[in-house]
Amino acid sequence: MPKVLVDWLYVGVFAVVGTIMAVLPLVVVWLLAPRLDQPQKTLTYESGVIPFGQAWAQFNVRYYLFALVFVVFDVEVIYLYPWAVVFRQLGWFAFVEMLIFLLILFVGLGYAWRKGALEWT
Amino acid sequence: MDWLIEILKAIGLALVIFTYLAVVGAMFGVYMERKISGWIQARLGPKHVGPQGLLQTIADTLKLLQKEHITPRNADVAIFNTAPIIVAVAGLLDWVVIPFGKVGDRVLVVRDLNIGVLYFAAMASLTVVGILAGGWSSNNKYALLGGLRSASQMISYEIPLALGILWVVLAAETLSTVGIVNAQAGSGTWAVLDWFVFQWFPFGFIAFLIFLTAATAEVNRVPFDLPEAESELVAGYFAEYTGMRFALFQLGEYAEAFAMAALATIMFLGGWLEPALPAFVWLAIAIGALAVAAVILFSGARQVLVVRPILILTLTTAAVGVLMFAGVQAGRSPVLPSVVWFLLKMFSLVFFLMWMRWTYPRLRLDQLLGFSWKALLPAGLLNLLVTGLYMLVRR
Numbered sequence: 001m002p003k004v005l006v007d008w009l010y011v012g013v014f015a016v017v018g019t020i021m022a023v024l025p026l027v028v029v030w031l032l033a034p035r036l037d038q039p040q041k042t043l044t045y046e047s048g049v050i051p052f053g054q055a056w057a058q059f060n061v062r063y064y065l066f067a068l069v070f071v072v073f074d075v076e077v078i079y080l081y082p083w084a085v086v087f088r089q090l091g092w093f094a095f096v097e098m099l100i101f102l103l104i105l106f107v108g109l110g111y112a113w114r115k116g117a118l119e120w121t
Numbered sequence: 122m123d124w125l126i127e128i129l130k131a132i133g134l135a136l137v138i139f140t141y142l143a144v145v146g147a148m149f150g151v152y153m154e155r156k157i158s159g160w161i162q163a164r165l166g167p168k169h170v171g172p173q174g175l176l177q178t179i180a181d182t183l184k185l186l187q188k189e190h191i192t193p194r195n196a197d198v199a200i201f202n203t204a205p206i207i208v209a210v211a212g213l214l215d216w217v218v219i220p221f222g223k224v225g226d227r228v229l230v231v232r233d234l235n236i237g238v239l240y241f242a243a244m245a246s247l248t249v250v251g252i253l254a255g256g257w258s259s260n261n262k263y264a265l266l267g268g269l270r271s272a273s274q275m276i277s278y279e280i281p282l283a284l285g286i287l288w289v290v291l292a293a294e295t296l297s298t299v300g301i302v303n304a305q306a307g308s309g310t311w312a313v314l315d316w317f318v319f320q321w322f323p324f325g326f327i328a329f330l331i332f333l334t335a336a337t338a339e340v341n342r343v344p345f346d347l348p349e350a351e352s353e354l355v356a357g358y359f360a361e362y363t364g365m366r367f368a369l370f371q372l373g374e375y376a377e378a379f380a381m382a383a384l385a386t387i388m389f390l391g392g393w394l395e396p397a398l399p400a401f402v403w404l405a406i407a408i409g410a411l412a413v414a415a416v417i418l419f420s421g422a423r424q425v426l427v428v429r430p431i432l433i434l435t436l437t438t439a440a441v442g443v444l445m446f447a448g449v450q451a452g453r454s455p456v457l458p459s460v461v462w463f464l465l466k467m468f469s470l471v472f473f474l475m476w477m478r479w480t481y482p483r484l485r486l487d488q489l490l491g492f493s494w495k496a497l498l499p500a501g502l503l504n505l506l507v508t509g510l511y512m513l514v515r516r
Contacts, residue, residue, distance in 0.1 A: 013131035042194040
């Protein structure tokens, strides 16, 4: 079997065994722990008072903005990985090319910064 | 049928790694954290359960195993149940690519994936999914907000984390963890300077600092632990989790913290490689450490509890220094087993993480996120570019 396939077979087995190892304590709890359903117990915690309003409340759009900026830079980082691996074998051309790419994204970061997308929460 | 043999080998290795994680990571790591936290806070930490409190974590686990699992009303039960498992498995899957040492020609690693560090970064990102799932499905406003804040923090720090990794990939020309350690193996008496943390000073060191900071934020440790701070959003995303589910969250985060420390030693501190220094340097290190220990022990300072971790550090350094001095003089190479070196370095970083926890105040979320996007990201990119330029010019 090609080594690459065996590699990922190992990862797959690890994931399965890991999930079993994580579920095992939960099974033990299901066997050992008491289960006493009282209505007060299932109230969600809100600093000691009865929860007010819907739990799935609207949240600020700033969380979404951070996720958006993250996606852009994560894709940039993905492009950087193969560049970094073969960098030594490539010459100045590859460096300048990547420099231009990063500069464009730097400008993007600057725009987001100025527009306040990276502010507060 | 050899795929069946491979599956059996994989299961065996998985059980070995999980035992190691359970014993070293969970039991010893938690004990170490509680003891060191105690000493820094002028108290003793666990003492009664077992000799010197070593069995405390076992007692805690047994206690948690018989706590009731309470599911909040109107919670999304399916996601609520799977979230802790995702976090735990993400922390465990990291360990596939971590090499522990080298015995003869064999590297002690589960599987040397050809995309090692990229895989590691991907597994570290899985935790975010679990945290978001846990926060969302709890039907608790505070858990939701805590989950979102934690997720924002973790994704913000993934870019500097990747930039730190990229610096090492640039220097080592390979994504494989074993390849990265091999790229740091120098020859000669001062070969320790081939470690990436010392390479092309100060660029390697800057990359090391960026990676370490981002790793601390990734695993939600102080000074970046706002999402799970007890005094803030009441434990944030795992507010509604009881008993073993809560323990699984903690296990996943601990395993991840240890994995980050392990990756940092592999990428920057030479992994399992022995620091090659001339004999007189080892003697100097040993004498210096012993001097510090003596000053502490023979002054009034020994009654202060916070000196105990310092004593542990200095006495370990002195022991290693003496052993290395004797070994290098005798011409043995290597003096100490590679696994010992790997664990020593990894635990030094873990100790450093714990030390930071009780030294620095918590950063506010906007300070945290601002620091990542406005400081670490540009610094990481700049460091990468300058190093690339330096490599081209030197050639």
